[in-house]
Amino acid sequence: MLMLVDCSNCRTPLQLPAGARSIRCAICQAITRVADPRSLPPPLPHQQSHATPSTYNYHAPPSPYNHLPSFGQTPSVNGKKRAVICGISYKKTKHELKGCINDAKCMKYLLINKFRFPESSILMLTEEETDRYRTPTKHNIRMAMHWLIQGCEPGDSLVFHFSGHGSQQRNYTGDEIDGFDETLCPLDFETQGMIVDDEINATIVKPMPHGVRLHAIVDACHSGTMLDLPFLCRMDGSGRYVWEDHSPPSGIFKGTNGGEVISFSGCDDDQTSADTASLSKVTSTGAMTFSFIQAIERGHGTTYGDMLTSMRTTIRQTDVGGSSGGGGAVTSLLGMLLTGGSLGIGGLRQEPQLTASEPFDVYTKRFSL
Missing domain, CATH: 3.40.50.12660 (Rossmann fold)
Structure with a gap:
């Protein structure tokens, strides 16, 4: 039986064999010592593990969400x-x-x-x-x-x-x-x-x-x-x-x-x-979700290239919290998101990014979820 313990240095999840008191992390090479294995989370079903820098092994216990629809x-x-x-x-x-x-x-x-x-x-x-x-x-x-x-x-x-x-x-x-x-x-x-x-x-x-x-x-x-x-x-x-x-x-x-x-x-x-640690501002998080949804609601999300361009344009605007046109419940929710506090968007130094498992033509590939 294997148990799960986080590396004491890089926090990588490691599989600790039953009874073992220490384990070396294959990612950062740090040694994590466990004083009492009985204090660890419940054991996982046995699975073969070869944790090397080219693999990253994290095996979850049975999901508590099994009651949700499959x-x-x-x-x-x-x-x-x-x-x-x-x-x-x-x-x-x-x-x-x-x-x-x-x-x-x-x-x-x-x-x-x-x-x-x-x-x-x-x-x-x-x-x-x-x-x-x-x-x-x-x-x-x-x-x-x-x-x-x-x-x-x-x-x-x-x-x-x-x-x-x-x-x-x-x-x-x-x-x-x-x-x-x-x-x-x-x-x-x-x-x-x-x-x-x-x-x-x-x-x-x-x-x-x-x-x-x-x-x-x-x-x-x-x-x-x-x-x-x-x-x-x-x-x-x-x-x-x-x-x-x-x-x-x-x-x-x-x-x-x-x-x-x-x-x-x-x-x-x-x-x-600059405002992510502030108690009163959340410009980067609110601005990004706003720009993503607004691109779709305004019909600017036809392709992935259109989406990315629209999101970046929205974030550069200083009146993002104003009327977005088109109305509807999503617009109202977004208005709440960006006007419920001191959320000045102007001057943001952030640009949304697009990454992928494989490259593609961003202006011909149609966007859909």
Whole structure:
């Protein structure tokens, strides 16, 4: 039987054999010592593990979301749809954000009413949820990511949305061009640690089978390559673009098992919002979700290139919180998101990014969730 323990240095999940008192991390080589294995989480079913710098092993225990509908119970004409939406406000902490739960609500509304996602197949993780498995803790986000890809088949469409804090930490394996891993900050990140891009890639990117499509919308600082996808669309102000190969120098494979993964993110890896730690502003998170939904509502989301251009244009505008035209409930929700506080958008130094498991023509490939 194997048990799960986080590396004491880089927080990588490691599988500790029953009875073992220490384990060396294959990612950063640090040794993690466990005084009493009985204090660890419940044992996992035995699975072969070869944790090397070219593999990232995280095996979740049985999902607490098994009571939710399976793919087979949510049929649609073009395949089945499932989404995980995380919105974290870090309420009553020095990291508090104001717009993230609104982001989550807006995204859920969009998926249900625009893209016909069954409400029963959308898993919401916010601090407003009363179910203990639906608070956005590190453990629950991990479990939700595993639930997202369980049983997926060709034709299925998956969405992962995160609105909250993002960060970076030093990479020791040589698989990051800039030397830093990108990380998501769950609600309990100060005690339980962050979720590293290596784990996100291993959980919802690498297993993606042929014919399945995943879209990630990551609304956080340092989020440009949060899924560790191998290709980044580098677009200039005129709309010209090239696909940069971000395959790790170490040679670690970061692609899929035949499926397609595309990610929109709030900013480049080296960009931050000066207001993300403020108690009264959430410009980067609110602005990105707003621009994503507005592009779709205004009909600017025909292709991926149109989406990216529209999002960047919206964020550069100084009157984003004003009337967006067209009315409707989504517009009203977005108005609440950006006008409910001191949310000046002007002067933002962030540019939404597009990354993918494979390059494509962004101006001919049609966007759809």
